[in-house]
Amino acid sequence: MAICATCGNDYDKAFTVSWNGLTETFDSLECAAVRVAPECAACGCRILGHGVETSGIMYCCAHCARQSGHPTMVDRHSVMDA
Structure with a gap:
C-alpha cells in the first residue's frame, strides 16, 4: 500500500503523478488536483x-x-x- 501525499491515507489503489520533475503518490484524483492543479x-x-x-x-x-x-x-x- 502507499501513502497519499495530500491526505496521508494508506491506500492499496494509490497511483503516482509526475510533473515539473516531481513525483508523488495520491489515493484519488481529488487529492492529486489539490496538490498539482x-x-x-x-x-x-x-x-x-x-x-x-x-x-x-x-x-x-x-x-x-x-x-x-x-x-x-x-x-x-x-x-x-x-
Missing part, C-alpha cells in the same frame, strides 16, 4: 481544464479574468475569428 487567482477553484492566462496569472475562466481587471478576455474565439 493551479488555483484560479480570482475565485480560488482548482483549474482542471484549459483555464485562461493573462499577464502570467491563471484564471479558471474568462469571467474570473474579466472580474479581475482584464476586460477583453474570452474563453474561446468563434471559428470565424480564427
Whole structure:
C-alpha cells in the first residue's frame, strides 16, 4: 500500500503523478488536483481544464479574468475569428 501525499491515507489503489520533475503518490484524483492543479487567482477553484492566462496569472475562466481587471478576455474565439 502507499501513502497519499495530500491526505496521508494508506491506500492499496494509490497511483503516482509526475510533473515539473516531481513525483508523488495520491489515493484519488481529488487529492492529486489539490496538490498539482493551479488555483484560479480570482475565485480560488482548482483549474482542471484549459483555464485562461493573462499577464502570467491563471484564471479558471474568462469571467474570473474579466472580474479581475482584464476586460477583453474570452474563453474561446468563434471559428470565424480564427
